[in-house]
């Protein structure tokens with residue numbers, strides 16, 4: 001599915017809930033976000049139907065996100081249904097890992113193709129601070145269970161907060177030395193509460209890693225579905241990746257759209273443009289008409305997908321007001 005700039009859109013991130021069992025300081029306010037009534041959230045049937053239309057239009061890879069996707073009941077059931085759609089090649093998950101250990105067998109049985117675990121630090125106290133009460137042990141149990149199961153690729157995503165101690169960065173990176181997992185540093189984006197934090201520049205992180213582990217050698221092959229660029233470090237099993245949306249903009253190769261838990265198709269992280277698919281799906285009783293209406297709306301929204309974001313610049317147009325927990329990251 002090509003947009004008007006010739007970008008091939010084949011990847012969607014679907015937020016299945018805005019709720020989360022953590023309260024990361026850059027993602028949510030302390031009291032949590034106002035909860036969206038259950039009836040306003042897409043049902044699994046509705047998500048499946050939208051994905052059926054999307055897969056017919058060229059989407060082949062789906063990332064399940066949230067909020068925390070594992071707090072929504074029956075997630076493996078949804079994953080299994082999405083995996084069975086014609087044209088869908090991959091269904092992966094991003095999670096904070098805290099509920100992963102218990103749910104891993106069901107996720108594997110459902111055919112999950114990859115699991116990203118968000119861990120910003122391996123310092124228990126700092127983790128509790130960043131997540132406002134989270135227990136690092138739970139996240140690490142999820143991580144180790146997923147690595148041990150060896151059923152699909154596991155990656156660690158770390159959003160370093162400016163001022164993070166060198167030792168903390170190094171400890172997260174060690175996960176890629178001791179385990180066959182890639183560790184990716186994701187640059188803080190000025191979305192929601194992320195606006196209150198400074199980015200830790202990629203160059204600074206590299207400097208810290210190189211001081212201890214030697215040269216980061218660029219890894220030229222493509223890894224994953226996203227815009228990460230990767231390096232190898234001598235003696236490491238996994239690669240080290242950087243996803244730096246602000247300082248190393250990659251919009252001209254953007255391959256993605258997002259579906260919020262309320263059924264809004266977002267075509268750019270920074271802007272509020274897109275299409276309200278929930279209304280279309282709930283207004284049309286006739287299945288064929290519904291599918292047609294969805295396809296038309298998706299096509300139109302894609303034609304209006306912005307060329308790029310303008311983080312850190314003067315912006316024209318309507319920007320996104322929602323925080324990351326409601327967009328899905």
Ligand code: SAM
Nearest residue numbers: 027066067068094095096118188189194324329
């Ligand atoms: N709860 C799941 C998780 O932890 O992976 C999925 C949702 S969470 C919003 C997805 C990712 O977005 C996490 O890795 C989180 O650290 C990241 N994130 C949240 N706010 C961000 C921001 N302002 N800039 C960059 N990444 C952010």
